[in-house]
Amino acid sequence: MREPVDVIKRYNLPEKVKFCKCCVISNQRPRICLDDKGICSACRFAERKKKTIDWNDREKQLIELLDRHRSKNGKHDVVVPASGGKDSAFVAHQLKYKYGMRPLTVTWAPALFTDVGWRNFQNFIQAGFDNILCTPNPEVHRKLTRLGFEHLAEPFQPFAYGVKNFATSMAVKYQIPLIMYGENGEVEYGGDSKNEEIPTHNLNDDLERHYFSNMGPLRWLEYGIKREDLALYLPPPAEELQKLNAEAHFFGFYKKWIPQENYYYAMEHTGFEANPDGRSEGTYSRYASLDDKLDGFHFWMAYIKFGIGRATSDAAHEIRDGHLTREEGVALVRRFDGEFPKLYFKDFLDYTRLTEDEFWEIVNSYRSPHIWKQTSDGEWQLKHEID
Ligand SMILES: [Zn+2]
Known part of the structure; x- marks a missing residue:
């Protein structure tokens, strides 16, 4: 026992x-x-x-931010972590087609792509995006998934590392200082509300506390994972991020974040498809978190805990x-x-x-x-x- x-x-x-x-x-x-x-x-x-947020003013702030980063020589000017799901599709598509940016979309592969997740990802790219897909060594990812499940009841633990850290690594590699995330989950869905009035994503403390449950990738060394196997899961060196003047922002700070609207938007603009099986298990909804066969276990473990x-x-x-x-x-x-x-x-x-x-x-x-x-x-x- x-x-x-x-x-x-x-x-x-x-x-x-x-x-x-x-x-x-x-x-x-x-x-x-x-x-x-x-x-x-x-x-x-x-x-x-x-009631109180002035969304017109927020959009002005967004345009100022984008103008500050907008590429003048055709290079990519914003990194968008994207799975092809409704939310990242909305962010990337708006940035490119409404605000005239040149996004580089970066994708951390799910552990086990579902068929609909793969189709949505492909359709998303077809809507006109440059994309880098990272698929970590399945043997390592499998071990980390199991460790996350055993020690944190969170099979998505290594996925969280990848989604956050791969994006910043690509920002450094391609020297693109602006990274645009979707919503601030802590603010939108309940959590630490200190960031309500802050557009940026704190890539240090908050990442470790809010997204990694204080168990960052290196904590698994003592469980037999090798340092060299963790390379893709680690953030880029802090001094390189600093040298780049990297700033990570939440699109949901600037534009009203309504998941159902993102769904309609993605259906129309990036060929997004809802769950063909109907509702997902454990809920009545058909359009959220469809990419990974492990999704259901992430949600179900929150029910247990x-x-x-x-x-x-x-x-x-x-x-x-x-x-x-x-x-x-x-x-x-x-x-x-x-x-x-x-x-x-x-x-x-x-x-x-x-x-x-x-x-x-x-x-x-x-x-x-x-x-x-x-x-x-x-x-x-x-x-x-x-x-
Ligand atoms: Zn409530």
């Missing part, structure tokens, strides 16, 4: 589960805050997006964007949240080389008693369901 993980301590979670009164998220999302009226920081930010599944995350921001009422959101969460991603379960086990028993042992070690209870016949149930 594996030692149970102290999830409360590890993620600094409140012991008493509370749900936001406006959306469906709970206070178990790391770093989110519920105010004295019981409303979460992401909902408060969504209000400001609608925090009681926050894929339907909760989707419904929360659709309520904030005014596309769902809270009542509809609650019904969707009750219906789909926590549905096991069985479609690619076998692929997941093959990829991580885990047996089914080992898989469940790891999963169950992350079921914190403040989130989960076991019925007399051994079935796991959430202690607090949304209402």
